[in-house]
Amino acid sequence: MACNITRGRLIDCKDGIGGLKAIYLPKKYSSNVLQKATIADTEMTAADWENWTAGTGAATDGFELFKYDLVHNLSSMTVNVNSDNANGTTFFNQTLSITLQKIDHDMTNQLRLIAYSRPQIFVQDSMDKVYLIGVENGCHVTSGTIVTGVAMGDMQGYTIEWGADEKNALIQLPVATDSTATDFPFSGLPAADTDALKITEGS
Numbered sequence: 001m002a003c004n005i006t007r008g009r010l011i012d013c014k015d016g017i018g019g020l021k022a023i024y025l026p027k028k029y030s031s032n033v034l035q036k037a038t039i040a041d042t043e044m045t046a047a048d049w050e051n052w053t054a055g056t057g058a059a060t061d062g063f064e065l066f067k068y069d070l071v072h073n074l075s076s077m078t079v080n081v082n083s084d085n086a087n088g089t090t091f092f093n094q095t096l097s098i099t100l101q102k103i104d105h106d107m108t109n110q111l112r113l114i115a116y117s118r119p120q121i122f123v124q125d126s127m128d129k130v131y132l133i134g135v136e137n138g139c140h141v142t143s144g145t146i147v148t149g150v151a152m153g154d155m156q157g158y159t160i161e162w163g164a165d166e167k168n169a170l171i172q173l174p175v176a177t178d179s180t181a182t183d184f185p186f187s188g189l190p191a192a193d194t195d196a197l198k199i200t201e202g203s
Contacts, residue, residue, distance in 0.1 A: 017126045020075045024065040024122040029138040030054040047193045062198030074099035079169050094133040094164040101157040115141040128185045132171040134164035
């Protein structure tokens with residue numbers, strides 16, 4: 001059966017850290033990721049970016065991801081397991097919550113566009129592991145705020161929360177080892193993928 005358990009797990013070293021470093025948003029949802037990417041169990045070993053429906057169809061034009069840097073201790077990703085024995089169903093609810101400091105008109109406009117969209121989202125954690133959420137159904141904005149705070153020391157900025165219901169808990173990308181690479185943290189993918197990738201950072 002496909003649900004047979006295949007391995008055990010030891011207690012690991014206490015060298016992990018929590019938190020998120022950045023998220024990466026494509027310009028729109030791609031409907032064919034599962035058909036184009038190479039995914040073994042829950043690891044994406046090759047992306048084939050240019051042939052996603054958000055791609056250009058040509059590696060030389062690049063597949064664009066927009067990077068949002070995150071302040072430590074303010075953002076999180078949670079995956080909730082939903083399993084019903086009576087109905088025989090299991091699915092995974094992925095939740096991404098981010099906080100962006102300061103209010104400006106450009107980001108206010110982007111928030112509107114993000115709320116309209118349902119892109120897949122790449123999440124980089126504090127250990128530089130990258131996860132893809134919403135791979136099949138996309139990520140929907142479920143709530144958000146633009147807040148000025150009350151006291152002078154209160155945060156002013158944006159909070160955004162996405163939700164996605166998926167068959168798999170997470171899709172993980174190969175771990176990149178060279179943090180100096182221009183395509184880090186995606187440099188664990190094949191060269192054809194990293195050559196096709198264009199990361200646009202904020203200003």
